Amino acid sequence: DAKTTQPTSMDCAEGRAANLPCNHSTISGNEYVYWYRQIHSQGPQYIIHGLKNNETNEMASLIITEDRKSSTLILPHATLRDTAVYYCIGPYLKAGGTSYGKLTFGQGTILTVHP
């Protein structure tokens, strides 16, 4: 199964962009990258996912390197409410597969946004 590596923790100033890296060097060509976050003790919240191209939605942007071995989640204007644990998900769900949405969460990155 593909593995992910994320920094244990990161800091960011409020209003600045938060860039959270993830290494997934064993990812296969048809496997997605998913990002979730977990605020305090709440349930995880889906943020974004991608396969090859960069993606953007109302919450964040996802930049995937050309070789697909790493990606960066970007929160363009971090707020205090973005303080959370951010998970880059593996193993990944194969495009066209039937993995039934089974996700495996690692330890994630603790992002702290400072005033």
Added chain:
Amino acid sequence: DAGITQSPRHKVTETGTPVTLRCHQTENHRYMYWYRQDPGHGLRLIHYSYGVKDTDKGEVSDGYSVSRSKTEDFLLTLESATSSQTSVYFCATKKTGAPANTGELFFGEGSRLTVL
């Protein structure tokens, strides 16, 4: 928001007693999941359901059973609770009609179980 309600939200019980956690959803989502979250382990999948009466094991299913007799309810049962099952349990759902391989799940608020 998938209208997911977990009950009870907090429970303290003794070793050897049976415990049932309930997950109720109001959005008619087909897929439902039970995860547990422990320090140092992240979230781990216990069981999941891909339809009424259709369930399967996840990565840490030993000591747990599930039932899904109707779309809106997914029950997780610990037949004889042990201290190692002290954890925070999260229920999740996925939209009906979503591809089987999509990973966009909606999570409940969690149920904290302490087994003494």
